[in-house]
Ligand SMILES: Nc1ncnc2c1ncn2[C@@H]1O[C@H](COP(=O)(O)OP(=O)(O)OP(=O)(O)O)[C@@H](O)[C@H]1O
């Protein structure tokens with residue numbers, strides 16, 4: 181058999197095991213997924229009907245890849261294998277069985293947004309505090325109940341379950357759960373968790389249906405078994421109960437979804453459920469160099485709760501792991517982008533050979549900016565590009581409206597967010613009135629009382645007053661001051677801050693990250709115009725230059741470590757190797773959490789085939805302030821003999837934060853050519869700015885960067901005064917007096 185020769189002895193033994201339960205718990209890159217793939221191909225080549233094979237993967241992408249590879253071995257028949265994620269396979273089954281459990285055949289699947297909107301409505305109808313019963317929080321509770329197969333009835337009747345769920349804090353969750361389920365049912369809809377929950381209901385209440393699928397799925401296989409939840413575990417156990425032909429593969433060292441209900445316990449349950457179980461050991465890693473494999477081993481050794489595994493490789497020693505220290509998150513991005521560029525050019529890699537992995541989505545900003553500046557195409561997997569995220573667009577919409585109240589798209593986006601009682605009908609009316617009476621939309625908004633009557637009119641006018649206040653502040657402040665003020669006083673930050681779920685926190689962090697970006701912008705000595713409109717223009721250009729996600733051609737892959745599971749890349753960068761970032765601050769409270777975090781690091785390291793880079797910054801903007809950062813404890817856990825240390829431009833010296841700030845400023849590259857000024861002027865060492873309160877047209881001035889010039893016009897609006905100056909070398913410039921350093925000569 182041709183394809184069997186492409187396997188080592190243990191892999192082949194596992195593939196040839198075609199009857200009875202088997203488990204492969206083995207290290208990363210040892211060929212677990214390959215064994216499943218070849219086992220399926222082998223079964224089919226032995227005459228097994230592909231329709232009798234069920235293979236469950238963690239992502240649709242993984243399923244597609246597996247099918248593709250099987251196709252290469254056995255041809256078109258591969259199309260008939262039941263293969264996909266739990267959700268995709270069982271929603272397909274429910275399509276034909278839904279009527280048995282009271283749902284229409286053509287039931288709808290609610291996505292997360294639908295679910296949240298529904299919950300929001302229910303909370304409103306029940307007159308509950310929507311700050312306490314945030315849709316995210318409530319949905320999280322309902323989801324976790326469903327994944328443990330806790331029905332509404334059980335939830336409502338079981339004090340222990342309620343106590344576990346901290347019901348004292350939110351006593352109405354059970355009631356919301358009930359109404360939510362009733363509404364979904366009435367609407368003929370299932371949410372994501374229902375797909376698994378209802379499959380369990382189907383198999384429990386309808387033995388005939390269970391029996392039918394037990395007969396269809398004569399062979400059941402599960403990849404990434406360590407990350408299944410209870411609901412998924414039970415489905416596979418039931419399906420395999422008759423034939424007992426079930427093979428699961430996984431790696432306890434890569435279990436990283438406990439926070440979503442995944443349970444390593446399922447591995448132990450598996451051993452208990454099938455005493456006749458055959459266990460196969462795979463110890464040889466085929467993916468990575470010796471240095472990478474040894475480094476990964478030295479890290480995971482620090483976990484107490486770990487099955488001992490000896491992973492080795494016959495691959496080349498490979499280069500040492502590069503640890504790169506940067507002075508700031510921006511420099512970190514720059515170093516990563518430059519390294520990618522140089523490696524690609526020097527070693528003939530394609531951009532496809534590079535992946536940048538991070539702990540939290542917010543970290544993509546600095547990376548994205550650096551890659552764009554170097555014109556390197558990239559693609560973000562499983563997560564929106566930073567500027568496409570809803571919360572970022574919301575804040576930017578406020579800023580746009582602040583700068584230009586006629587910006588109708590921005591207005592539509594935020595007129596009722598956060599909620600201020602301006603309904604959709606009213607919003608429509610504003611636009612209709614503007615059209616009918618030939619007024620600017622913003623004029624209608626400002627005079628809404630007159631146009632729309634008192635009650636709703638007042639709400640709209642209040643909104644317009646707020647925006648005008650922002651505009652007034654924008655006249656005298658730099659972009660960061662305004663943005664900070666707007667984030668706070670628009671109610672946006674408050675709204676996000678109320679939401680304490682992981683997702684909610686991420687959104688809050690994203691807003692902070694945008695503010696950090698603006699702060700860096702105004703702190704940048706190269707940016708002469710610090711105003712909000714200048715900033716908005718700057719990022720609008722960045723967004724325009726965005727590389728399209730589904731562009732043809734090669735691109736660097738950016739993603740969180742969580743979404744990198746099972747994948748491999750020739751060159752991997754793990755960025756943000758800092759305390760409180762990775763390990764995450766939220767995971768430092770217990771050994772169990774820290775060990776999950778360490779498994780995540782293990783997953784990240786083991787994605788790399790040839791080269792691994794670990795980067796960290798000694799300072800990072802957080803909450804609008806430049807903070808000193810400490811390198812991650814995980815770096816110290818790697819045996820130093822596998823590491824080569826490298827430093828960013830000015831990093832070697834150490835010193836205090838102030839030193840580093842100064843250093844980092846002097847190291848900044850000129851960000852965009854159009855910001856550069858062709859002036860040969862060098863300011864005298866004793867340059868001292870004058871008091872400009874009496875500056876007037878006709879006066880001669882000196883500027884530390886633009887040199888000598890003559891004031892042609894003064895322009896005062898509110899408290900903000902601008903001077904239009906004709907400089908001898910660089911031409912006309914408009915400078916905000918509160919920022920410009922000018923020495924008056926006449
Ligand atoms: N016997 C072999 N000969 C050659 N290459 C192999 C062999 N076994 C596995 N590989 C290759 O090694 C790499 C890792 O294999 P695979 O992805 O199946 O590992 P895995 O155990 O599933 O890893 P992970 O734990 O990350 O999911 C793949 O590129 C695979 O093709």
Ligand SMILES: [Mg+2]
Nearest residue numbers: 212213214746
């Ligand atoms: Mg795998």
